[in-house]
Structure formats: structure tokens, C-alpha cells
Amino acid sequence: MRTFVLFDLEFTSWPGALEQDWGASGQLREIVQIGALRLREDFSIVEEYEALVRPTANPQLSSYFTELTGIDQETVDREGLSPAAALGDFLGFCRGQSVLSYGNxxxxxxxxxxxxxARGEEVKNSYLAAHFLNIRPWLNAIAPTTATVNVGRLWQVLDLPRPAAGKEHSALFDCYSFAAAIKHLCSTGAALPEGCLQRS
Known part of the structure; x- marks a missing residue:
């Protein structure tokens, strides 16, 4: 049976960063958490993926980010992988798959x-070995009530049962919210966009 991956990221942020598109000096969208689910075409879950990542340019998390995500400095310092290690591992998880996101x-x-x-670190596995696709436009077109909400709230606006333990702005929980929304929409007759399923 064919499979595909849903993923979500939490990355460094500060008050006003979203509105300014991370345009302030020194503000980079450094990944701090990766969450992903590998699903079969019947939307059953094959595998979970979750990793914490230690940011490099801004190693000290902002209080804004911690309040938003619940991810604290001590946990990232203790459990976080280097960016190259985390990225290479995640790209390996995605190899040969369609990889869907709700946004960019x-x-x-x-x-x-x-x-x-650019720092001279080796990132194992190629970004080009997977097929990345933003399906937010498709989802918003089918369910216009979702257009103004983040991925972690999709289950709420579609009036679905809570999909997992946790809360929005936790990457893996957001993936469960995303998966629940897609499963619901497809169960009511929608079809995933072309290219969302690759033979595993």
C-alpha cells in the first residue's frame, strides 16, 4: 500500500516575527522541533517521527517561543540534536515519499x-530525494473555515475529536491535527491533490 508523510516544524520566533516575516536583524527561522507522521493511503499511521534541534545562530530560545510551544531551553540543550544530524535523519525518513505540509x-x-x-556540516540524505508539497491551498479551498487557522487548530474548526494528546504548536500534535483534517475531508468525498501518494 502506498504511503506518504505529513510534517510540521517549530522554529525560532520572537514577538512580531511572523508579521515582519522574520525580517528583523538576526532573526532566522531555525528549526527547533520536527514532527512527522507516515500514513498509508487509508490514513492509518505507519510511523511517527519527532526530534528536537539545537539552534545555532540563536541558541537561546526566546521566552515568546517557549510560551508558544512549551519547549524549554533545558530540554533543547539536553535532548536536541545538531541541525545537520536532525535534518539528515529527517530527510532519510522522507526519502522516496510525498511529504505534505500545511504551509511553507x-x-x-x-x-x-x-x-x-554553509557552516561546512554534512547533511546526509538529499532534500531532492522526496517530493515536498504544500497542500494548504487545497485544504482551505475545500474547507474555507480552515483558511484563518494554524495547523494545530484544524481539528477544532472541523469539529473533530481531539486527535492526540498535547496541544497546538507542538510539531507532532500539529501533524495529528493535520492528519485528522485530511482524513475527514477525504471521507466526505475530497481527493488528495495529484502527486500526494508515491509507491512505498
Missing amino acids: DMVVLGENVGWAR
């Missing part, structure tokens, strides 16, 4: 791969 997370992923390589 693949751009942030690409930025982080570029920064790691």
Missing part, C-alpha cells in the same frame, strides 16, 4: 539545510 515548512527546511551546509 519545506522552505524553512530548505533554509536550514542550506545554513548547515
